[in-house]
Amino acid sequence: MHPFPSHPALPWLAASGVMLMWASSFLVIRVAGHDFSPGAMTLLRVSAASVVLLPLLLLGRVRPPRTARLWAAVLGWGVAWFALYLVVLNAAELFLDAATAAMLVNLAPLIVAVASGLLLGEALSVRLLAGVLVAFSGIVLISVGASTGGLSGLGVVLGLAAALLYAGSVLAQKLLLAHVGSTSMTVIGVVAGTLACLPFAPALISEAGAAPLGSLLGVVYLGVFPTALAFLLWGYALTHTGAGLLSSSSLLVPALTLGLAWLLLREVPPPLAAVGGVLCLAGAAFAIAPAVLRALRPGRRADYPGSTAREPSVEARTGEDPIHAPCA
Template sequence: MTAAPTRSSHPVLPWLAALAVMVMWASSFVVIRAAGADLSPGAMSLLRVGSAAIVLVPLVAAGRVRFPRTGRLRAAVIGWGAVWFAAYTLVLNASELFLDAATAAMLVNVAPLIVAVASGLLLGEGLSVRLISGVLVAFGGIALITAATSTGHVAAAGLVLGLLAAVLYAGSVLAQKPLLAHIDSTSMTVIGIGAGFLACLPFAPRLAGEVADAPASSLLAVVYTGVFPTALAFLLWGYALTRTPAGVLTSSSLLVPAISLVLAWLLLGETPPLLAAAGGLLCLTGAGFAILPNVLAAVRTAPLRSRSQPETVPERCDDPAVES
């Protein structure tokens, strides 16, 4: 077995990639909210993921995609793609039929806490007092958003769908990190998006029926979400995820609700209900209290690690059951 080649990058680059991803993902909440008036959730998912799949075809043609050799790894990557790019997008689209863009973004971005708690319980990283305190504060925020549903300002269906999207988001991140030890991030992204596209194909008749009546602006906006917040953003996300801890990187999504709020206010003229906004702020405060110290520590120590030893790529094994 030959040693894998050494690769190195500036320690700030993964965080710059993550910042670009957060801006693109934030814009997608606004587009989904606006286009939801013209396209159903399933049709929107198919158009988004289909657009992403099309722009990634050149990577396949150029030989940049390496398909897993074992059935187990193929099944794992395909299943991950179906959840991330089909189920998550479908649930998110449906949630924004009931929620404004900023409230949806705040609910979905409870995901960093889910990742942190799951990492502590399932990966043996432990649950610190800070993490538990952050969880309690965040759940207080969810309680406020729930209270907003009883006032009629936030639909209960939107709350449930938003939290389900957060669970799917967190589960996809937790599943992707170990798989990246056995497949490169570009290949995983391209194969995953292809799997998501196939999973969305049952919505093709609905999309065909809605395209004729939908304005070109809505169609182009959804295509944008496929090219940028999906194809490009997930390539950058995979790059960053191979170089940073999953829980720490996922916490960067705490920026998304704030960016979404500004974009929704500027482009759609909407702001979340006051009680829901307060709840969302509590969610983000709890998540930030629990996780942001780890982010700052990782950023401070990255230059020291990069000077002391080069970053290396673990030798990849095509069977996740075998340790690399």
């Protein structure tokens, strides 16, 4: 009998939490970026995540990859996701406002949706592509409406590089999840990213001594929630959902970021940005709503396009249960 999530809606509930935490990270980075350089902020963030994930290692919930080739692949994925991507994203926001950075980074779901169909054999429906394009048009409006100034050429290059790292990491993770449990992959990847960022330790020591407590706590928050917890949940959701379909849910992030900024920072979005937020929500809903509704029907399994649900999962072979793991 093939293993499935205890309820097929759980991957989508997990993804919803991830999107909310990732949206909040744009606000925190905006504030903490005044006190920390990109590399130092990344090191503190992933170090905090490593500390939070340490109990999983001590309790034997992390099972190492079975071959040297898998080890190399997981370590490389961890460096790409938890070091290179975060450093490049932080650097991009030195030159771009948050809305423009979000627009560029959220090219990634479109890349993943197309690449998943071409490389992973996932169903590439017209509905999915149409929803992604509608949501992306909303992201463009958010960027135009909320932009605070002219575009920096270097910032655009860094933003596009972050999008490519994001897309490549999602696709690599989807492939590796057939061989490595999602919890193990997350813990090993975060530790690999932390080790890769150690050259930034001198800068972190210097900047942490001068930073206000609020900024320090903000970066620790980034490590505990948008990194450790969010990536555990993301890995779980990706195990049971197609990469292209799940990644399209991250098109909600710019709209959620606008909403959080409105509620928490009292920043009222410009009218054009508000319209863009509505388009983001509508496009993402159009793309993923059928799969979510199928998951919510009683007795229905999570048979999403590209789902690993049709095959025995790594969790079943190893006994790893990421959604019920400690700290998850």
